[in-house]
Amino acid sequence: MISFGAILLVSGILFAMGVVGVLLRRSALVILMSIEVMLNAANLAFVGASRSVGSIDGQMFAFFVMAVAAAEAAVGLAIIIALFRQRHTTDVDQVSFLKW
Amino acid sequence: MTPRELFFWADAVVAVLTAGMVLLHRNAVVCALSLVMHLCTVAVFFVLLDATFLGVVQVIVYAGAIMVLFLFVIMLLDPKGEGVTGRMGNIQLFVTLGAALLLVAGILRILPALAVTNAGGGAAVPEGFGAIRGIGEALFSTYLLPFELASVLLLVAMIGALFMGKKEIVE
Numbered sequence: 111m112i113s114f115g116a117i118l119l120v121s122g123i124l125f126a127m128g129v130v131g132v133l134l135r136r137s138a139l140v141i142l143m144s145i146e147v148m149l150n151a152a153n154l155a156f157v158g159a160s161r162s163v164g165s166i167d168g169q170m171f172a173f174f175v176m177a178v179a180a181a182e183a184a185v186g187l188a189i190i191i192a193l194f195r196q197r198h199t200t201d202v203d204q205v206s207f208l209k210w
Numbered sequence: 211m212t213p214r215e216l217f218f219w220a221d222a223v224v225a226v227l228t229a230g231m232v233l234l235h236r237n238a239v240v241c242a243l244s245l246v247m248h249l250c251t252v253a254v255f256f257v258l259l260d261a262t263f264l265g266v267v268q269v270i271v272y273a274g275a276i277m278v279l280f281l282f283v284i285m286l287l288d289p290k291g292e293g294v295t296g297r298m299g300n301i302q303l304f305v306t307l308g309a310a311l312l313l314v315a316g317i318l319r320i321l322p323a324l325a326v327t328n329a330g331g332g333a334a335v336p337e338g339f340g341a342i343r344g345i346g347e348a349l350f351s352t353y354l355l356p357f358e359l360a361s362v363l364l365l366v367a368m369i370g371a372l373f374m375g376k377k378e379i380v381e
Contacts, residue, residue, distance in 0.1 A: 112218045112258065115321050120222045120255075122317035124229055126310040131233030133306040139238050139284060143245050146276070147229050150252045161259040166344055169261050170353050173345075176271060177360040181367030183276045187283045188374035194287050195377075 117158030125151035138193070138200045142186045149179045218258055225251040242280050249273040261340040 124147060131144025153172040160168025190200055197205055228251060231244035249272045256265035349357055 111212070112215055116215075116218065117255075117259070119317060119321060120225065123226060123314060126313040127226070127229045127233060129313065130306055130310045133302070133309065134233065137238060139280070139287075140233070140241050143232055143241055143280065146245060146272075147232060147248065150249065150272075154252060154255055157256055157259050157261045157264060160261065160340075164339075166340065166348050169264050169340055169345065170348055170356075172256075172261070172264055173267070173349070174353075174356055174360055176267065177364060180271065180276055181363055183279060184367050184371040185374070187279060188371035191283060191286065192374045200287060 112158075114158055114162040117162075118155060121151045121155040121158065124148075124154065136201050136203050138190050138202050141202065142183065142190070145186075146179065146183070149175060149182075214258060218255070221251050221254045221258070225255070238284050239281070242277060242284055245280070246273050246277045249277065259340075263340060263342045263345050 128144045128146075128148030128151060131147060132141050135141055135144065153175050156168040156172040156175070158168075160166060160172075193205060194200055199205070225248060228244045228248035232241050232248060235241050235244065249268060253265040253268040253273070256262070256268055
């Protein structure tokens with residue numbers, strides 16, 4: 111059987127890679143994709159915990175995380191399209207006008 | 211090492227490689243297709259962890275619906291390749307790598323404790339654990355309120371996305 115520690119290790123590495131993607135990339139699209147990687151790492155930890163405890167609750171949490179991820183992707187992509195219409199770029203460095 | 215463990219680690223290698231492609235490749239289309247592959251490897255993790263229904267949902271909803279949306283937007287906007295280290299300063303790179311290393315170090319620090327408490331490899335689960343019947347029963351009894359709230363959330367997100375995508379808000 112796969113130990114919970116191994117699952118958490120893989121999940122943690124994937125989450126760290128998602129963080130690196132968000133901090134490193136400048137394309138808003140790829141930043142959204144990195145957020146999806148992080149959400150999936152969290153889901154993996156939930157499902158691993160669910161299996162380790164022997165209860166289905168962790169899987170239900172992963173379910174709701176998926177619903178939230180779908181909503182986040184839809185709204186995020188709509189924002190990117192609106193941004194592209196106004197500024198003709200998806201580069202987050204060029205839309206930093208809210209930064210003081 | 212059991213076949214299941216072997217499969218787990220092989221899948222973990224593919225998952226990490228495809229995640230690396232997502233965050234390092236110049237071309238956004240390659241990033242999106244790597245992410246599809248990555249989501250499929252996560253679905254394999256779910257199946258290995260006795261969450262079969264969740265694995266199916268992962269492929270259909272995540273790798274199917276959400277990624278089609280991503281690819282559609284990429285085709286619509288046609289962003290130019292941007293690379294990773296173009297105008298980025300060294301400070302940003304060091305902060306990024308430092309944060310990532312700190313995360314992994316933290317995980318490695320707590321790992322021994324977890325390995326001890328779960329030496330047996332988790333609780334025994336009944337037949338049909340994570341199958342569609344058990345999920346459905348939990349979803350419509352214990353988790354009825356969150357389920358309804360999730361549907362409201364999706365409705366709100368849909369209206370919000372429609373409003374954002376409208377042409378008229380552009381001045």
